[in-house]
Amino acid sequence: MGELGINPFYLAFQIINFLLLVFLLHRLLYRPVLNMLDQRKERIREGQEAAERAQSEAEELRQEYERQLEESRAHARKIIEDATAAAARLREESVANAQQEAQRILERGQEELRAEVQHARRELRQEVATLSVAVAGKLIQESLDSEKNRELAARLVSDLDDSS
Amino acid sequence: MDFLEVIGFKGLHISLAAEPLFHIGPITITNTIFTAWIVMVLLVVVSFFATRNMQLVPSGLQNFAEAIVGMLYDIVEGVVGERARIVFPIIATFFIYIVVANWMGLLPGFNSIGVWGDDGKGHEIFIPIFRAANSDLNMTIGMALIAFILIHSAGVIIHKPLGYLKHLAGPLPILILINVAIESFVPVSLSVRLFGNIFAGEVLLLVMRLPVVGAAFMVLEVLFGLIQALIFTMLTLIFLGLAMSGEHEHEEAHT
Numbered sequence: 256m257g258e259l260g261i262n263p264f265y266l267a268f269q270i271i272n273f274l275l276l277v278f279l280l281h282r283l284l285y286r287p288v289l290n291m292l293d294q295r296k297e298r299i300r301e302g303q304e305a306a307e308r309a310q311s312e313a314e315e316l317r318q319e320y321e322r323q324l325e326e327s328r329a330h331a332r333k334i335i336e337d338a339t340a341a342a343a344r345l346r347e348e349s350v351a352n353a354q355q356e357a358q359r360i361l362e363r364g365q366e367e368l369r370a371e372v373q374h375a376r377r378e379l380r381q382e383v384a385t386l387s388v389a390v391a392g393k394l395i396q397e398s399l400d401s402e403k404n405r406e407l408a409a410r411l412v413s414d415l416d417d418s419s
Numbered sequence: 420m421d422f423l424e425v426i427g428f429k430g431l432h433i434s435l436a437a438e439p440l441f442h443i444g445p446i447t448i449t450n451t452i453f454t455a456w457i458v459m460v461l462l463v464v465v466s467f468f469a470t471r472n473m474q475l476v477p478s479g480l481q482n483f484a485e486a487i488v489g490m491l492y493d494i495v496e497g498v499v500g501e502r503a504r505i506v507f508p509i510i511a512t513f514f515i516y517i518v519v520a521n522w523m524g525l526l527p528g529f530n531s532i533g534v535w536g537d538d539g540k541g542h543e544i545f546i547p548i549f550r551a552a553n554s555d556l557n558m559t560i561g562m563a564l565i566a567f568i569l570i571h572s573a574g575v576i577i578h579k580p581l582g583y584l585k586h587l588a589g590p591l592p593i594l595i596l597i598n599v600a601i602e603s604f605v606p607v608s609l610s611v612r613l614f615g616n617i618f619a620g621e622v623l624l625l626v627m628r629l630p631v632v633g634a635a636f637m638v639l640e641v642l643f644g645l646i647q648a649l650i651f652t653m654l655t656l657i658f659l660g661l662a663m664s665g666e667h668e669h670e671e672a673h674t
Contacts, residue, residue, distance in 0.1 A: 260436020261556050268452060269561035276459045276516060281508040284466035288488040289504070291473050291481075298475060 383415070384408040433622055437555040438536075438546040450547055451555035454529075458520045458552055487515070494653075498660040502573075506659060509569055513562060514652040517553060521617060521644030524551025525637060530621055553617040553647075556610065563606035563613075566655040571602070574662035586662075605658055609651055616647045 388408045437449035469484035477485055491511045496503040523529070526549075533547035552558050574583045587602070588595040620640045627636045 258435060259556055260434070261560065262436075265437070265449065265452070265555075265557040266561050266564075268446075269455065269555070269558045270565060272452070272455055272459065273512070273516070273558075273562055273565060276462065277508050277512045279459070279463050280466055280512050280515070283463060283470055284484060285488060285508050285511060287470040287473055288481075288484050289492060289507075291475070291477075292485060292489055292492075295475060 380412055380416070384412045387411055433530075433625065434544070435556070435618065437550060437557070438544065440546060440548065449555065450533075450550040451552050451558060454523065454549055455520065455552040455558060457549075458516060458523055461523075462515065462519060491515075495656060498656050499663055502577075502663065506569065506573065509565065510652060510656055510659070513566070513655060514648050517562075517613065517648035517651055518645055520552040521648060522641065524549075524554065524617065524621065525624075525640055525644065530625060551617050551621060553613050554621055556614050559610035559614040560606070562651070563610035566609060566651075566658075567602075567606040570605070570655070570659045570662045573659055577663050583662075602658075605654070609654060613647050613651050616643055620644075 384405070385408075388404050391408070392404070437451040439447045440450045440453050441448050465480070466484065469480040473481060488511065491514060492503065492507055495507050495510050499506060529549040529551060530547045532549065533545050535543055536546045537543065571583075574586065577583075578586050584595070587598045589598065620643055623636055624633065624640060627633050
């Protein structure tokens with residue numbers, strides 16, 4: 256044993272030496288490094304989870320926006336349709352009104368025209384009667400009872416009317 | 420051990436035992452203990468600076484420390500599972516300490532800078548100040564004993580004393596003798612393998628101290644230093660994993 260250098264004292268000495276090194280390295284190297292590795296692992300895991308969460312949130316938001324956009328589009332379409340329908344209705348109404356108005360104006364014009372014609376005809380008749388009396392008086396050169404004359408003339412005119 | 424004189428290196432002397440270097444009170448400090456202290460101080464200082472100001476985004480020395488510790492932790496976790504955190508400090512220290520001590524032993528000055536002194540038996544011998552820590556059987560046996568105690572205390576704690584005996588016995592009670600013998604040889608093989616490789620490496624480099632050829636052996640020794648650290652660590656880890664493996668798994672393996 257002596258030749259090999261094995262010595263219980265040095266053996267114990269080296270064992271204590273080594274265990275001291277184990278203790279020191281555990282304190283100074285392994286524990287801090289392993290804790291740091293764990294911490295980093297945890298941090299990366301958290302980051303990944305957060306990223307996944309953010310992504311799913313973004314996806315939800317996107318769907319929400321798309322839904323809203325679709326709603327808005329439908330709304331706009333409906334407004335345009337309503338407006339178009341209202342405009343069409345309005346146009347029809349105004350066209351009908353205008354037609355009615357035109358009809359009315361036309362009818363009134365015709366009415367007035369008829370009245371005017373009748374009036375003119377009546378006046379013409381009177382005028383003709385007076386003229387006829389005058390002409391007849393001149394022709395027979397005879398003064399007649401004006402009352403009688405007028406009656407005569409009126410008969411003449413009505414005869415004229417009937418004959419015409 | 421004057422075999423160097425036998426093969427023509429007269430005046431050179433390499434002893435299997437570590438040489439006494441100086442005394443602190445009644446305690447004699449050997450050159451391997453001195454080197455072990457240097458390795459320890461180096462590791463502690465580097466660790467201190469690597470973890471002094473830990474950042475979530477690592478850089479520089481912290482990156483290096485995280486890479487080494489992370490790699491070792493993954494290996495340990497792969498073998499012993501969720502209990503890795505408990506055994507990890509010892510396993511990781513095996514690897515880091517052995518590899519640093521081995522590589523440090525290759526530095527110039529090791530085994531060559533020294534003083535002439537007394538070997539304690541009245542002989543005048545050359546005492547190198549620096550000698551690779553693992554070229555001392557006390558060191559390697561010490562670590563192997565720690566590994567041995569770690570392996571079997573883990574087994575006893577996990578399986579309970581009786582359960583661990585059954586675990587050792589396996590399917591046939593008579594096998595317990597063979598298994599105990601095997602387990603007892605584990606620390607012997609661990610310590611002697613490491614010591615033998617490192618000591619032989621030192622002798623080899625001393626003998627092959629020729630230009631170019633020496634450099635080639637130096638490259639080999641760098642490799643061996645790493646490989647021996649890996650072997651010691653992985654074997655300890657594997658035996659630990661076997662000792663900790665569940666009873667039911669054990670039975671399943673034989674059905």
